[in-house]
Amino acid sequence: MAKVALLIDNDFEDMEALYPYYRLQEAGHTVIVIGPEHATYRSKHGYPLRSDKTPSEVSIDEFKALIIPGGQAPDRMRTKPEMVGLVKKAFEKNLVVGSICHGAQMLIEANTLKGRRATCYISVKTDLINAGAMYLDSSVVIDGNLVTSREPKDLPDFGKTLIQMLAS
Amino acid sequence: MAKVALLIDNDFEDMEALYPYYRLQEAGHTVIVIGPEHATYRSKHGYPLRSDKTPSEVSIDEFKALIIPGGQAPDRMRTKPEMVGLVKKAFEKNLVVGSICHGAQMLIEANTLKGRRATCYISVKTDLINAGAMYLDSSVVIDGNLVTSREPKDLPDFGKTLIQMLAS
Numbered sequence: 001m002a003k004v005a006l007l008i009d010n011d012f013e014d015m016e017a018l019y020p021y022y023r024l025q026e027a028g029h030t031v032i033v034i035g036p037e038h039a040t041y042r043s044k045h046g047y048p049l050r051s052d053k054t055p056s057e058v059s060i061d062e063f064k065a066l067i068i069p070g071g072q073a074p075d076r077m078r079t080k081p082e083m084v085g086l087v088k089k090a091f092e093k094n095l096v097v098g099s100i101c102h103g104a105q106m107l108i109e110a111n112t113l114k115g116r117r118a119t120c121y122i123s124v125k126t127d128l129i130n131a132g133a134m135y136l137d138s139s140v141v142i143d144g145n146l147v148t149s150r151e152p153k154d155l156p157d158f159g160k161t162l163i164q165m166l167a168s
Numbered sequence: 169m170a171k172v173a174l175l176i177d178n179d180f181e182d183m184e185a186l187y188p189y190y191r192l193q194e195a196g197h198t199v200i201v202i203g204p205e206h207a208t209y210r211s212k213h214g215y216p217l218r219s220d221k222t223p224s225e226v227s228i229d230e231f232k233a234l235i236i237p238g239g240q241a242p243d244r245m246r247t248k249p250e251m252v253g254l255v256k257k258a259f260e261k262n263l264v265v266g267s268i269c270h271g272a273q274m275l276i277e278a279n280t281l282k283g284r285r286a287t288c289y290i291s292v293k294t295d296l297i298n299a300g301a302m303y304l305d306s307s308v309v310i311d312g313n314l315v316t317s318r319e320p321k322d323l324p325d326f327g328k329t330l331i332q333m334l335a336s
Contacts, residue, residue: 014215018183019190026191026324045213047182156194 002064013071055082070101170232181239223250238269
């Protein structure tokens with residue numbers, strides 16, 4: 001079973017973080033919640049989730065996958081070089097990277113989208129295209145090890161795809 | 169694939185409703201959200217979930233399973249005979265019934281626990297025992313078609329068990 005990094009900051013979209021959090025555990029994987037500091041972060045609606053580690057405390061080689069939820073958390077995380085650095089390293093090491101909704105802002109900030117097929121929340125579409133990606137309006141888009149979805153209603157497809165990619 | 173009833177009312181525990189909601193869809197099932205009225209209900213933290221149907225609009229025979237999340241929603245639902253009636257009928261028809269945390273208050277109200285092994289949130293333990301159940305401190309307890317769990321951290325085991333019982 002794999003170790004999976006889940007990136008969070010305040011105002012994460014509740015279900016986009018917590019559905020993968022529980023779903024990956026259900027499949028037997030270990031989810032390590034990584035935030036900028038050791039703290040209890042709060043979702044958009046105030047649901048608490050404590051970080052297990054900060055970026056400087058982990059090595060990307062431990063992980064098989066990295067998940068970026070949406071909400072306003074990516075807008076916060078993209079200003080924190082250590083958090084963005086984890087995304088860059090995840091691509092360098094060819095981890096499975098799952099991003100949903102505004103999570104794409106972290107893919108953009110890490111400059112990982114040139115020539116890639118991807119999707120995101122509709123409000124981020126122009127930024128995604130400007131960053132060099134080909135935008136697709138689909139519940140889940142797979143391009144190599146990159147898995148992207150648009151919004152909470154895509155979570156069943158997002159979850160299923162992540163589970164399949166971690167099993168293979 | 170099966171049709172599954174998810175009972176809600178205001179102040180449902182966010183993840184105890186929404187994890188099964190997305191997880192069952194991921195497995196290909198159809199989740200029908202049933203509330204006392206046609207309304208958008210709010211979780212403890214304010215996450216919205218709209219009811220698809222009211223109890224009088226459904227027949228229990230449509231469903232293969234019925235899920236009762238926790239939070240303060242069961243305290244509200246137990247005072248509404250139509251909602252309690254659905255639980256009674258689910259037992260009469262031998263549906264898979266999944267209850268987590270304070271969801272057990274609905275099992276008690278429907279008088280379905282005599283001689284059954286079950287679990288619930290620690291604060292409800294005495295009521296569960298007084299209702300005739302044998303309480304077990306376990307992440308998931310299976311007794312016939314009844315599946316019970318204690319709290320959000322049990323969701324991976326709760327989800328996995330429901331999926332297995334719906335597949336068999």
